[in-house]
Amino acid sequence: MNVAFVFPRISFLWTGTSSLVAGQRCVLRQPSSRSCTALSPPWSSSLESLPASESPRLYHIKFYSSSRVLGLIEELGIKDKVNTRVIDAAKLRLDPELTQRNPTKRLPYLELGDGLDGVIESGAIIQFLLEMYDTNHTLSFPPLTAGDSKDQVRKRAQFLQFLYFGPSTAYHTIMPIFFQTFGVPHDKRNQAEIQRLAGDWDRLVVGVLVKQLKESGGPYLMGPKFTAVDIAISFDLMTASFTGVPSLLADPLLAEYFKLISSREVFKNLYSP
Amino acid sequence: MNVAFVFPRISFLWTGTSSLVAGQRCVLRQPSSRSCTALSPPWSSSLESLPASESPRLYHIKFYSSSRVLGLIEELGIKDKVNTRVIDAAKLRLDPELTQRNPTKRLPYLELGDGLDGVIESGAIIQFLLEMYDTNHTLSFPPLTAGDSKDQVRKRAQFLQFLYFGPSTAYHTIMPIFFQTFGVPHDKRNQAEIQRLAGDWDRLVVGVLVKQLKESGGPYLMGPKFTAVDIAISFDLMTASFTGVPSLLADPLLAEYFKLISSREVFKNLYSP
Structure with a gap:
């Protein structure tokens, strides 16, 4: 398995440990690197000059956790229904109109469209x-309704668990390891701390995923069906890799x-430099 | 406002910074404290000796994030439908049967009942x-269906945002401040670090909540209607207090x-010593 095929020439400058919380405070140190092209669209184009979005619009920076959402949009085949606007870290933090609407300066940010605000x-x-958009539930398990079978109840509960598991648990477990390793030469790494954090990852993340893969029978988290939770967790596993x-x-x-999940075309497009 | 009416006589021993990730690695240092009574049921009663749960069953430790769920159960009036089993930290970490079913040793853990596993x-x-159980949506906004109005779409999007916002963002922002302050005498606190973390809290949490309260018109996050997202975020605000x-x-x-939300009977029962 190729465990280092992403971020090969991108360096981030993290502004201290508070980055753990948001995970979004990075700025590019080497914007001229060829692999950063996707991160640097011309942001001189003011948001104000864009037509009001009738459809939902996702704000995205490559390799940020907005990748979870873009992965869903692409796997669901709804790029015609949900626009994606690729921005860079400077725009996210400094653009007056965007920061007014999204003062947390975090991604993902989705404008709901049709004149509505964003989330x-x-x-x-x-x-x-x-x-x-997934009204036929090709990538999901539907909300519970009266008369659902035991298996439907179980599947919905597990599906909800894993929708939350990535952003609530896996992300906050892998990012401390990322900060200890990304851009840090091997001989300068705090190996004891990395091993300690890797123990958390084993218990809090690997244990949960492996238990689920065993119990569902795999090959995907929910069993034979590839779903949105595979897309969501692929971001955290990519970061681990x-x-x-x-x-x-x-x-x-x-x-x-x-x-299996990293061999999908959507994954490769999202996370290849 | 009384900002320190909880945890008055309970001390936790956190096992290092990895506690940030799970927030669950505490052990009681003063189990004889009167205020710890609720945390120390007789756990000699093995889980195996309990009848198989036909209904869902929540595992809970007072002041843990399982409080979010117990708050919902009580506000929704479904204590007859969902059992709550109050345990202590030792049981959570050491009980052989429970740790086999819930190897992350984290709470909340909900047995689905009816012979199903837990989440x-x-x-x-x-x-x-x-x-x-909230099929009349007294504390929620329903999943989207065809023909929903713009306002229904907006409300559902915001409701989902705030269901995730507590566990994904607010929790991970307040816990570093909690660790810097809880049990640390005022004159030994790292005030510079606390101020830095408080800045994160302002931007990532306060900013989002205040924006929502303004836009919804309050007095609750979703407007005039008290909902599950008020219950969920009350845990993080309690911790902040x-x-x-x-x-x-x-x-x-x-x-x-x-x-307003901390004056509710359910809140006072959950978080009073």
Whole structure:
């Protein structure tokens, strides 16, 4: 398994440990790197000059957690219904109109369209888009209704668990490891701290994923059906792969699962430089 | 506003910064304290000796984030439908049967009942219980369906945002401040670090809540209707109140909101010693 195929020439400058909370405070140190092209659209074009969005519009920076949402949009085939606006970190933090509407300066941010305001939180946006556009439940399990079978109840509960699990738990477990490793030469890494954090990752993330893959029978989290929760967690596993700490994805079942979901065209387009 | 009416005699021993991730690794240092009674049921009674749960069953430790779920159960009036089992930290971490079923050793953990397995993630459990039992949507806004009005779409998107916002963002923003303050004498606190973290809280949490209260018209997050998102965020605001850092809840609109939700009987029962 190729565990270091992303971010090969991109460096982030994280502004201290508070970055853990938002995970969004990075600025590009090497914007001239070829692999950063997608991160640097001309942001001189003011938002005000754009026509009012009738459709929902996602704000996205490559490799940010807005990737969870863009992955869903692409897998669901709704690029014609939900626009994506690729921006850069400077625009996210400094554009007057955008920061007024999204003062947290975090991504993802989804304008609801049709004159409505926008919302944050990747999991919430994924659920919103599923309710809007996945009406046949090709990538989801529907909300409960009277008369649902035991299996439908179980599937919905597990599906909800994993919609929350990425942004609430996996993200906050992998980012401390990312900060300890990204751009830090091997001989300068605090190996004891990395091992301690890797223990958290094993218990809080790997344990949950492997238990689910065993119980569902795989190959996907929810069983034979590829769903939005595979898209959501792929962001955290991608981040784990990029830390270069092999033990994070060493569990055989998890490694097989990551190989499967990272071989999808949408994944490769999202996370290749 | 009384900002320090909880945890008055309970001390936690956090096992290092990794506690940030799970927030659940505490052990009681003063189990004999009278205020700890609710945390220390006789856990010699093995889970195996309990009858198989036909109804869902919540595992809860007072002041843990399972409080979000218990608050919902009580506000929704479904204590007859969802059992709550109050445990202590030792049981959570050491009980062989419970740790086999819930190897993350985190709360909340909800057994689905009826022979089904259990799930973690407070937001997911809240959503699951809403779908199961709030079928008249007294505390929620329903999933989208064809023909929904613009206002229904907006409300659902905002409601989803705030279901995720507590566990994904507010929790991970307040806990670092909690660790810097809880049990640390005032003259030994790292005030510079606390101020830095308080700045994150202002931007990432207060800003979002106040914007929503203004736009919805209040007095609750979703407007005139008290809902599950008020219950969910009350846990994070309660934690903020207990840090004893007055600026965290100083915004007038936020202070008024916290006073309102913390005056509810369910809140007082949940968070009073």
